[in-house]
Amino acid sequence: MNDRKQQVIIKAHELFIDRGFQATSIQDILDYTNISKGTFYNYFSSKNELLIALFKSLLEEMETKRNSLMTGKDAANIDVFKKQIETQMNTNRKNRLLTLFEEVVLSPDEDIKEYIKESQARMLQWVYHRFEDLFSVDSKPYLLDCAIMFLGILHQNTKYYARTHGSTVNIQLVVNYTVNRIEKIVKEVTDSGEQLIEPDDLKNWLPDAELKDQSRKEQLNYAVLCMKKKLKGSADCSHYYELLEFIRDEFTQSNEPRYHLMKSALTTLQTTIPESVTEDLMKIEEIIGGQARA
Amino acid sequence: MNDRKQQVIIKAHELFIDRGFQATSIQDILDYTNISKGTFYNYFSSKNELLIALFKSLLEEMETKRNSLMTGKDAANIDVFKKQIETQMNTNRKNRLLTLFEEVVLSPDEDIKEYIKESQARMLQWVYHRFEDLFSVDSKPYLLDCAIMFLGILHQNTKYYARTHGSTVNIQLVVNYTVNRIEKIVKEVTDSGEQLIEPDDLKNWLPDAELKDQSRKEQLNYAVLCMKKKLKGSADCSHYYELLEFIRDEFTQSNEPRYHLMKSALTTLQTTIPESVTEDLMKIEEIIGGQARA
DNA sequence: GATTAAATTGAACCGATGGTATAAACTGTT
DNA sequence: AACAGTTTATACCATCGGTTCAATTTAATC
Numbered sequence: 001m002n003d004r005k006q007q008v009i010i011k012a013h014e015l016f017i018d019r020g021f022q023a024t025s026i027q028d029i030l031d032y033t034n035i036s037k038g039t040f041y042n043y044f045s046s047k048n049e050l051l052i053a054l055f056k057s058l059l060e061e062m063e064t065k066r067n068s069l070m071t072g073k074d075a076a077n078i079d080v081f082k083k084q085i086e087t088q089m090n091t092n093r094k095n096r097l098l099t100l101f102e103e104v105v106l107s108p109d110e111d112i113k114e115y116i117k118e119s120q121a122r123m124l125q126w127v128y129h130r131f132e133d134l135f136s137v138d139s140k141p142y143l144l145d146c147a148i149m150f151l152g153i154l155h156q157n158t159k160y161y162a163r164t165h166g167s168t169v170n171i172q173l174v175v176n177y178t179v180n181r182i183e184k185i186v187k188e189v190t191d192s193g194e195q196l197i198e199p200d201d202l203k204n205w206l207p208d209a210e211l212k213d214q215s216r217k218e219q220l221n222y223a224v225l226c227m228k229k230k231l232k233g234s235a236d237c238s239h240y241y242e243l244l245e246f247i248r249d250e251f252t253q254s255n256e257p258r259y260h261l262m263k264s265a266l267t268t269l270q271t272t273i274p275e276s277v278t279e280d281l282m283k284i285e286e287i288i289g290g291q292a293r294a
Numbered sequence: 295m296n297d298r299k300q301q302v303i304i305k306a307h308e309l310f311i312d313r314g315f316q317a318t319s320i321q322d323i324l325d326y327t328n329i330s331k332g333t334f335y336n337y338f339s340s341k342n343e344l345l346i347a348l349f350k351s352l353l354e355e356m357e358t359k360r361n362s363l364m365t366g367k368d369a370a371n372i373d374v375f376k377k378q379i380e381t382q383m384n385t386n387r388k389n390r391l392l393t394l395f396e397e398v399v400l401s402p403d404e405d406i407k408e409y410i411k412e413s414q415a416r417m418l419q420w421v422y423h424r425f426e427d428l429f430s431v432d433s434k435p436y437l438l439d440c441a442i443m444f445l446g447i448l449h450q451n452t453k454y455y456a457r458t459h460g461s462t463v464n465i466q467l468v469v470n471y472t473v474n475r476i477e478k479i480v481k482e483v484t485d486s487g488e489q490l491i492e493p494d495d496l497k498n499w500l501p502d503a504e505l506k507d508q509s510r511k512e513q514l515n516y517a518v519l520c521m522k523k524k525l526k527g528s529a530d531c532s533h534y535y536e537l538l539e540f541i542r543d544e545f546t547q548s549n550e551p552r553y554h555l556m557k558s559a560l561t562t563l564q565t566t567i568p569e570s571v572t573e574d575l576m577k578i579e580e581i582i583g584g585q586a587r588a
Numbered sequence: 589g590a591t592t593a594a595a596t597t598g599a600a601c602c603g604a605t606g607g608t609a610t611a612a613a614c615t616g617t618t
Numbered sequence: 619a620a621c622a623g624t625t626t627a628t629a630c631c632a633t634c635g636g637t638t639c640a641a642t643t644t645a646a647t648c
Contacts, residue, residue: 156443333625
């Protein structure tokens with residue numbers, strides 16, 4: 001993206017942070033960034049589009065940061081999850097992302113509404129999948145309910161905790177408290193067997209592209225899992241694992257997976273693994289293949 | 295309030311419901327209500343003030359409805375609470391109250407922001423006090439946390455439940471599910487002893503007037519309780535109870551307690567109760583006295 | 589260094605908005 | 619009939635988001 005355009009987004013973000021979106025006029029942005037109205041509408045077709053561009057930029061940053069906290073770590077470790085949530089809360093507070101969301105989520109602009117809905121569904125989906133990592137399979141039918149409740153509790157807790165402790169809030173404390181609660185809720189709801197929303201419904205809240213992407217990630221995850229099982233006990237086992245896990249992390253967690261790096265790891269594997277699993281490897285290559293970038 | 299002014303509020307409300315607040319202009323309201331701009335600004339000093347007037351009207355209606363569901367019922371009965379929440383959710387959905395709140399909670403207008411914050415705190419306070427009725431004293435230090443979480447869960451659940459079931463949502467189901475969860479959470483959090491927010495902090499979120507009002511209600515509640523204890527076993531005991539409970543309900547639950555009715559009940563009591571409790575009765579009279587209206 | 593394409597400027601302009609001002613018309617009361 | 623209070627209609631204001639466009643500056647090409 002154009003350097004200057006990115007600069008305008010950043011500067012506008014500063015204005016939004018201390019005045020809010022609605023309260024800053026386009027003229028304010030022009031004055032503050034020293035660009036002309038013509039240039040502005042050359043970059044963005046409307047004030048709302050600028051906001052969406054800002055959202056995209058912030059969310060991308062957030063996702064990469066969140067995912068980078070996972071690589072190499074144990075997905076089932078609750079402390080990793082806590083750290084991820086904590087980081088997201090902090091960058092969110094710094095950027096006023098949720099505040100900006102709330103400010104325009106009910107604006108008359110359909111594009112913005114749709115975009116925010118999608119983003120929220122994506123966040124929900126992420127929590128849901130992390131819960132799959134964290135809790136037992138018995139709980140799976142209830143994990144969407146739990147993800148929904150988790151976000152509700154977290155949001156509400158931070159809101160009122162901030163109201164008493166001002167800007168000196170200890171996010172870590174709130175996150176810890178909230179995660180502790182949801183752990184017990186998951187257990188309780190699994191015991192009682194009460195379900196409010198079917199996890200499959202989650203799919204209807206996300207755009208198709210997102211879904212195909214997600215399903216491919218799941219396929220690869222499964223393929224890697226199968227392969228690891230077959231390789232278990234063989235010579236150089238840990239060597240294979242390292243390469244496989246790298247491919248998996250890169251593909252499932254990076255926003256822009258480094259295609260050639262994964263390809264290289266695949267080639268290395270192809271020349272070293274036992275013949276009995278070459279078929280599985282080809283399967284993996286096939287899944288990744290579709291994701292190739294120019 | 296002026297009849298016509300009230301009509302304008304109602305008509306404007308209709309427009310807000312199907313277009314949203316921001317998307318309906320003052321001109322829209324003028325056309326729809328057939329009043330002139332001059333009259334509008336004679337009634338309301340701004341579009342925002344009209345909205346606040348609407349909020350006040352809706353919230354008052356909601357509170358009276360909510361409280362009327364309590365009179366004569368057992369405050370410790372969870373089903374009564376469920377019914378109250380359900381009713382509030384339904385009238386709220388009909389009126390789009392929460393939607394309107396969300397739409398303007400972050401508007402540049404300070405008055406609106408302040409008003410909404412207060413309303414939310416009042417709702418929170420109500421849930422907190424109802425939780426005091428519902429759960430044991432051991433849980434008291436954790437009930438504010440629970441009230442906060444309850445509202446978060448409820449809000450989030452209805453949001454996503456509606457996303458799958460459209461407008462044909464079964465509110466009762468969501469309320470039931472959510473209350474079931476919070477019951478377990480109260481138990482769990484009481485056992486673990488974890489606290490996030492001190493219940494006393496609630497006082498800082500409410501205006502002073504509200505607080506004095508609330509404290510007087512608590513005083514009266516306590517005074518009635520003491521008196522009932524002393525009267526226990528005496529002749530005409532149930533007769534006294536009836537009068538005392540009426541006074542209590544009227545004073546603590548009605549938005550505009552019927553002063554003369556309470557006074558009449560008090561006089562009846564004064565002439566019939568044993569001398570040993572006349573002092574307690576005077577205490578009650580004193581508490582109510584300050585509440586008198588012209 | 590001249591040519592050319594692209595990016596930028598700035599000002600004029602648009603319709604709609606929330607809000608103001610005011611003189612005239614209408615209303616009910618005594 | 620006289621009165622005050624309410625309501626009306628209209629003209630007016632500044633600001634907003636957004637459009638248009640000719641003129642100028644910038645940067646890449648040969």
